[in-house]
Amino acid sequence: MQIQVNTDNFIHGDERVAEVAEAAVRSDLGHFEERLTRIEVHLKDQNADKHGPEHIRCTIEARPRGMDPLAAHHDAADIRAALKGAAKKLRARLSSEFDKQDAHH
Numbered sequence: 001m002q003i004q005v006n007t008d009n010f011i012h013g014d015e016r017v018a019e020v021a022e023a024a025v026r027s028d029l030g031h032f033e034e035r036l037t038r039i040e041v042h043l044k045d046q047n048a049d050k051h052g053p054e055h056i057r058c059t060i061e062a063r064p065r066g067m068d069p070l071a072a073h074h075d076a077a078d079i080r081a082a083l084k085g086a087a088k089k090l091r092a093r094l095s096s097e098f099d100k101q102d103a104h105h
Helices: 015-035 079-104
Strands: 002-007 036-045 056-064 070-076
Touching (some): 002 015, 015 056, 015 079, 036 079, 056 079, 070 079
Antiparallel strands (some): 056 070
16 A cells, blocks of 8 residues: 655645654554555645644545545644544545445455
């Protein structure tokens, strides 16, 4: 499973951000690793230079084998919380879709 991390111009996409993103994805979605080809993580600062509550948006898109991509997003005050929230939502969506797919087989 390939993990790709993308950031906007206001979030510095350094190695530390990539490590935190990969750890969050592997923690919440790692048990689906055999069923996923790629995960894309998008981090965006919605307020740019201004500060405010829940200004970081994390969107995580999963590409399951043989299925259309699924995505989830979460807004939070910091990168770690946004990652965790989006990963948790995506885990629920993937579980539901895989359960439906497994029921048909």
